Amino acid sequence: MAKIVFGMAVPHSGMLGQAPEDWLTNGERDRNNPELWFRNRTWTYPELEAHRGAAFEPFLTIEERTERAARCRAALDKMADAYKRAKVDVCIVLGKDQKEIWPDQSPSITIYTGEDVHNGPPQRPVYAPDHHVVHKAYPELATYLIKAFQKEGFDLNDLQAWPENVWMEKQRGRKADYPVVPHAYSFVYHQIMGDEPPPHVPVLFNLFYPPTQPSMARCIEFGRVLREAIAAWPEDVRVAVIASGGLSHFVNDEEFDRDVMGKLAAYDYEGLAAIPDGYYQSGTSEVKIYSIVMMALQPTGAAMTLVDYVPCWRTAAGTGEGMGFMYWNPEEAPAAA
Template sequence: MAQIIFGMAVPHSGMLGQAPEDWLTNGARDRNNPELWYRNRTWTYDELEAERGAAFEPFLTIEERTTRAARCRAALDEMAAAYQRANVDVAIILGKDQKEIWPDQSPSITIYTGEDVHNGPPQRPVYAPDHHVVHKAYPELATYLIDKFQDAGFDLNDLQAWPENVWMAQRQGMRPDYPVVPHAYSFVYHQIMGDNPPPHVPVLFNLFYPPTQPSMKRCIEFGRVLREAIEAWPQDVRVAVIASGGLSHFVNDEEFDRDVMGKLASYDYEGLAAIPNGYYQSGTSEVKIYSIVMMALQQTGAQMNLVDYIPCWRTPAGTGEGMGFMYWSPEETAQKEAAE
């Protein structure tokens, strides 16, 4: 029978691929964004600065940016090492499409049932190698999961072939002859799996775009069904469940992030579901799929390992991204408990 032996929640921010000298360039985008989500409502940048002042100005120096960038790199390297230690046979990768492949539709939850996943240019170097690579998905497991979720009352979208990544083609001015996978997945392949993922199932959630966003409660239930389905899969394989996405962004909220990480560490589903949905908007919506990892790993007894948490700012009003690097390993937890 299949065993869930590893879980991970990792940010996939483009800032992780920027030199610290370039972090502030995205501040112009934040200043021009008329709908910056922060604490259950949208703000203009001027409103946000009036509310928070210029409290984050001290963190914008090149020295601060360099230090935080180095911490992010070290944390990402440890996450990749933890994944390698887990000796994974199969992975379930949870992410989203950010109008990259579906500019005109937003399916709530989708499972990819095709054979191949393509990565490479024009994805930026933080997301992909400098050449076209093809990774193998796991159609048999994907179809099995759809059947299990349908039985449990989920109506899912079946993605049988990747559409063109139109967002990337427009942004980079290149149209490759292969369908580049959305960045939530390419980041995991490249940065965590060293461009050598095992057979895996990509699951896409509409986290950004109303009205078809699954709620936190629905994502938690998805995690329960996923866990039960994997445990019933007859193959003798070691399975990882990996969520690709960030904590608070594009307005950093360190208090919120630390509260969420505490709830994740304590398996506090009710606490996560009680947070108003207005907190889970824009990039911060990616927290929802962290709960799926938590649910999948709970019965293994794994403790959450917080490798690091680094708020990374790019304007005085505190826009930027909260980088939280965490994983669950029941085997490492058991080793730690045995040594105590």
């Protein structure tokens, strides 16, 4: 029977591919964003700056940025090592489409049942190698999972072939000759799996765009069904469940992040579900799929290993991204951060 042996939650921020000298570039985008989500509501940048003051100005120096970038790189390397040690045969990769392949629709939950997954240029180097690669998915397991979820009252979208990644032309200036996978997945393949993912099932959640976002409670229930379905899968394989995204962004909230990480470590489902949905918006919405990893690993008794937590700022008002690097491995003791 299949056995879940590893779980991971990892950020996939573009900042992880930027030189520290360039971290403040997107601050201008933050200043022009009329809907910065923070603490259950939206703010304009002037409102946010008035509320938070210039409290984060000390963290914008090149010395601070360089130190934090180095910590993120070291954490990613440790995460890749942890994945390698787990010796998994199959992976469930949880992520989302950020209007990269679906600019005009937002299915709530989708499972990819096709054969191939494509990555490479013109995807940014932090997300892909410098050449076209094709990875094998796991259509048999994907179809099995859809049927298992249907039995538990989930109505899922079945993605049988990847659409064109329209973000490539819009943001990178040219089309690809193949359907480049969304960045939430390409980051995991490239940074964690060394461009050699095992047979795997990509699951896409609409985390960003109302009104079809699944709630935190729904994601927790998804984790339960996924766990039970994998346990019933007859193949003798070692399975990993990896969530790509989070923590708080595009307004950093260190207090919120540390509260969430504490709840994840304690398997505190009720606590996560009790947080108002207005906190799980914009990029911070990606925290919802962390709960799926937590639910999948709970029966193993695994303790969460927090490799590092690195708040990375872009403006004096505290916009940026909270980078949390954590994994669960029931076969080893938690590693020291």
